[in-house]
Amino acid sequence: MKKIETIIRKSKFGEVKDALHQIEVNFFSYWDVTGVGNEKQGHVYRGVSYSTSDIQRRFLSIVVSDPFLEKTVAAIIETAHTGNVGDGKIFVSDVIESYRIRTGEKGADALK
Amino acid sequence: MDTNAVLDLMWVVIAGILVFFMQAGFTLVETGFTRSKNTGNIIMKNIMDFCIGSVVFWAIGYSLMYGDSISSFIGTPSWFFSKPNEMHNLFFQTVFAATAATIVSGAIAERTKFSTYLIFSLLMTLIIYPISGHWVWQSGGWLAKMGFTDFAGSSVVHSVGGWAALVAAIMVGPRIGKYTKGKSNAIPGHNLLIGSLGVFILWFGWFGFNGGSELAISGEHANNVADIIITTNLAGAAGALSAMFVTWIAYGRPDISMTLNGILAGLVAVTAGCAAVSPAGALAIGIIAGVVVVFSIDFIDKKLKIDDPVGAISVHGVSGALGTLLVGLFATDGGLFYGGGFHKLGIQAIGVFAIAAWAITISFIVLFILKKTMGLRVSKEEEVDGLDIHEHKANCFNE
Numbered sequence: 001m002k003k004i005e006t007i008i009r010k011s012k013f014g015e016v017k018d019a020l021h022q023i024e025v026n027f028f029s030y031w032d033v034t035g036v037g038n039e040k041q042g043h044v045y046r047g048v049s050y051s052t053s054d055i056q057r058r059f060l061s062i063v064v065s066d067p068f069l070e071k072t073v074a075a076i077i078e079t080a081h082t083g084n085v086g087d088g089k090i091f092v093s094d095v096i097e098s099y100r101i102r103t104g105e106k107g108a109d110a111l112k
Numbered sequence: 113m114d115t116n117a118v119l120d121l122m123w124v125v126i127a128g129i130l131v132f133f134m135q136a137g138f139t140l141v142e143t144g145f146t147r148s149k150n151t152g153n154i155i156m157k158n159i160m161d162f163c164i165g166s167v168v169f170w171a172i173g174y175s176l177m178y179g180d181s182i183s184s185f186i187g188t189p190s191w192f193f194s195k196p197n198e199m200h201n202l203f204f205q206t207v208f209a210a211t212a213a214t215i216v217s218g219a220i221a222e223r224t225k226f227s228t229y230l231i232f233s234l235l236m237t238l239i240i241y242p243i244s245g246h247w248v249w250q251s252g253g254w255l256a257k258m259g260f261t262d263f264a265g266s267s268v269v270h271s272v273g274g275w276a277a278l279v280a281a282i283m284v285g286p287r288i289g290k291y292t293k294g295k296s297n298a299i300p301g302h303n304l305l306i307g308s309l310g311v312f313i314l315w316f317g318w319f320g321f322n323g324g325s326e327l328a329i330s331g332e333h334a335n336n337v338a339d340i341i342i343t344t345n346l347a348g349a350a351g352a353l354s355a356m357f358v359t360w361i362a363y364g365r366p367d368i369s370m371t372l373n374g375i376l377a378g379l380v381a382v383t384a385g386c387a388a389v390s391p392a393g394a395l396a397i398g399i400i401a402g403v404v405v406v407f408s409i410d411f412i413d414k415k416l417k418i419d420d421p422v423g424a425i426s427v428h429g430v431s432g433a434l435g436t437l438l439v440g441l442f443a444t445d446g447g448l449f450y451g452g453g454f455h456k457l458g459i460q461a462i463g464v465f466a467i468a469a470w471a472i473t474i475s476f477i478v479l480f481i482l483k484k485t486m487g488l489r490v491s492k493e494e495e496v497d498g499l500d501i502h503e504h505k506a507n508c509f510n511e
Binding site: 043044045046047048049050 | 297364
């Protein structure tokens with residue numbers, strides 16, 4: 001089992017979610033985050049220019065069984081991509097165990 | 113009571129209610145242009161200056177402004193105004209006094225001690241506003257006798273508030289982080305939607321502010337009021353347009369908060385001459401005010417390094433003085449552009465400088481004493497965490 005964590009543009013969230021549903025990754029968690037990165041946003045407020053590197057993004061945490069790893073990553077890369085600085089990142093890590101609370105199932109069964 | 117008198121009284125009361133609502137506009141502009149951590153404090157300041165002003169102006173302020181003139185300088189004081197058949201005038205003048213007081217709030221937002229603000233606000237409606245107001249709006253006042261024109265208060269209300277705001281902003285000092293290494297930093301307001309709603313409410317109230325200053329609507333007054341509504345509206349619209357185009361050219365984008373300031377600058381500027389200029393004259397005054405306010409805000413922020421989060425000094429002080437002077441050019445009766453020569457302009461200039469000198473001097477004395485006794489600023493910790501949580505032990509926005 002793997003945990004896929006990805007930070008994507010909020011504007012791409014809808015497409016990424018649909019693509020994940022299509023490959024039957026049907027549950028995951030997400031939340032809105034603020035971070036700093038390579039993208040700088042220029043602003044003018046009352047005639048004073050300033051740039052901020054504080055970027056608003058959406059963070060998704062997806063746990064999948066091993067056979068799903070590659071297609072999940074591929075789906076995210078394909079749909080979250082714009083080609084501009086600031087498209088985001090994907091991190092993959094091992095998950096030691098999963099349980100479904102309702103039934104007590106564990107491992108890959110808990111992820112179905 | 114005859115019908116005309118009833119109509120006149122009703123118009124003054126309704127216009128006063130419109131001006132009262134401007135307090136909501138001031139509150140929203142100030143909160144929108146500042147950070148959310150100080151919202152509760154700004155609400156309290158704007159409510160309390162109106163409440164203090166209402167009590168003080170009834171208790172003694174009104175008589176200092178409109179009582180029988182002593183040496184053309186001040187009205188004869190008398191306690192607790194109670195003249196029969198005059199309560200509509202008391203109300204109309206009270207909401208004006210509160211407007212002058214609340215202007216100061218925006219310029220010193222986000223770092224001023226609440227208790228000190230309350231006392232300053234009290235003295236504003238007790239001394240500063242009524243006395244210079246007496247000079248102009250009591251027929252025995254020395255500026256009134258000279259023929260100085262300030263129909264609805266570009267100088268009497270807005271400049272007085274704006275100059276007091278200037279002194280206060282200098283003496284309180286800039287917000288932490290506003291100027292670093294000699295450079296001005298942007299501290300963006302947290303909600304421009306709230307700020308723009310505030311500007312709309314002010315614009316709405318302004319029709320009462322200027323239109324109501326006719327103090328009557330029966331007979332021939334009806335058309336005068338309608339003329340004033342048009343000059344007021346045109347100047348506000350022109351101020352917005354010119355401020356927008358100036359920022360578009362200067363900064364490359366039409367700046368939202370500066371355009372909002374442009375509306376207010378146009379409205380403030382036409383307030384003195386709204387009954388004395390033609391619609392075209394009002395348009396010109398609005399355009400000039402919209403241009404000047406942008407450069408004034410820029411200059412005060414970047415060159416003078418005076419931190420005024422909402423632009424109150426430029427919008428009310430500078431635009432008010434400018435609008436009062438422009439009456440000397442655009443007044444259809446006696447203005448320079450209408451063959452009246454420089455006489456009117458000279459009188460307007462004397463009034464502008466006298467009122468500025470008065471407001472600046474007295475504000476300085478009052479604030480100097482407050483600084484030495486109570487202090488003007490909150491602690492560094494309070495300012496960084498926000499005034500809401502320290503001054504009021506509350507958050508404005510809860511889960």
